[in-house]
Amino acid sequence: MRTQVVIIGAGPAGLLLSHLLRLAGVASVVLESRSREHCEQRIRAGVLEQGTVDTLTQAGLGSRMQREGLVHHGIELLFERTRHRIDLTALTGGRAITVYGQHEVVRDMIAAAIDHQQPLYFDVSAVSLHDLTTDKPWVQFTHEGIAQRIDCEFIAGCDGFHGISRDSIPAAALQTFERIYPYAWLGILAHAAPTCDELVYAHHERGFALFSMRSPELTRLYLQCRPDEDLAQWPDQRVWAELHARFDNADGWLPAIGEIAQKGVTPMRSFVCEPMQYGRLFLAGDAAHIVPPTGAKGMNLAVADVRVLSKALAAHYRDGRDDLLAAYSSTCLARVWRAEHFSYFMTNMLHPSFDDTPFVNRLKLSELRYVARSDAAARMLAENYVGLPFDD
CATH class of the missing domain: 3.50.50.60 (FAD/NAD(P)-binding domain)
Structure with missing residues (x-):
């Protein structure tokens, strides 16, 4: 050929x-x-x-x-039991x-x-x-x-x-x-209708969690875990309990529970x-x-x-x-x-660090507060998240 x-x-x-x-x-x-x-x-x-x-x-x-x-058109940052919306479209001139x-x-x-x-x-x-x-x-x-x-x-x-x-x-x-991160993601795909219209990134003292979706019927969720995590130690009941603990917030919002169709660990x-x-x-x-x-x-x-x-x-x-x-x-x-x-x-x-000092984790919370309250910091996040324009 x-x-x-x-x-x-x-x-x-x-x-x-x-x-x-x-x-x-x-x-x-x-x-x-x-x-x-x-x-x-x-x-x-x-x-x-x-x-x-x-x-x-x-x-x-x-x-x-x-x-x-x-x-x-936006994402949410959840920390200290409060949800903060980053308006991607408004901050990037209409991009999504x-x-x-x-x-x-x-x-x-x-x-x-x-x-x-x-x-x-x-x-x-x-x-x-x-x-x-x-x-x-x-x-x-x-x-x-x-x-x-x-x-x-x-x-x-x-x-x-x-x-x-x-x-x-x-x-x-x-x-x-190369950089190898000291944590991984335990991800699940659940037969459950998404309970939020946008992605929710949660920083919690127990670890990071992410709420996402694949369709109007499928929810995709992730939990921070160890890179060598044994999935056998994560029955469905424990997964949902940990997700609800990390997504706990003052508004009472939580992802819906459903049959887990897929479960796996993603290294970082x-x-x-x-x-x-x-x-x-x-x-x-x-x-x-x-x-x-x-x-x-x-x-x-x-x-x-x-x-x-x-x-x-x-x-x-x-x-x-x-x-x-x-x-x-x-x-x-x-x-x-x-x-x-x-x-x-x-x-x-x-991602909170469990191998570092409390000082470092306080810095991470400070950065989250700044992104949530500063238009300039939120715009930086939004511009990068939706993707910088191509320079053709």
Whole structure:
């Protein structure tokens, strides 16, 4: 086989890149090690920035999102038993967020790829990348028991933190930055109608908690826990009791109790590799960077990356320009580090530390009070939360 761009990974980054390239007249092939069913059913966070919503809509991928997504104009911070609303829309000139599951975004993009007959291979194995520093890279893989080779001109590594793309770059060519947090999230998906129209971030002396939703019938909730938490020690009754304790407030609001359909522990880490390109290989999304989920930036950063990459590849093929490709890493990393800092800020402020001094936890409460009472601090949070505008 021969194509212009081989995309490794059929997550949001890889699938969106293939659509953007198609719209620009650039041919691509997507390779994914998992099954289609796995990709479509893998539940991940679903808070979409305004820019992500606009990008999906402009690419012709937003019709179901527009019908079923839940548009939120604010979030709530709950601390010291009091709820404080941050008006995202008023503070950002009309921007908002949309709650729409990542797996739903993936389903929409896979369906569109099939409709447009985009080459998309699931269940591939033994993927290897070759001749990355030449103008004729190639990819070898096995599909349905048959070893195959694709000759191409560029490779996009969109295969996540544990994928093969980043590992295909010599260690000496990369610099990595990482922070492992001393806590994790115990998350549940419950068959219960959401009792609040917006996300509620709760700081409590017992630990952080987050109220979110996936649909008018499904509530998504999280509890701060240890990274090595044993789920067997968390029967449903204990989960609900702890959630209600951490969400306790003077208004009497609480999430509704329902059947728990899913339960799991999510570790917390920040990670960035520099540069995000090596020869003809370009990394995007989780292959290049990880953020803790507190700031809701993971998928949104992936979308930002492939916007930049698709425009750079389009300029290469349409205009013979390579300056945008040369600047890909520095362009993306400016936004990545801003998102890393915001995610760190949200995570640090909202999670009480049990390994630190009472002094540090008092500082966190002071910061929460400042954000809740200062228009300038609230605007900073709102601007970053809804996503900074793209600089095209």
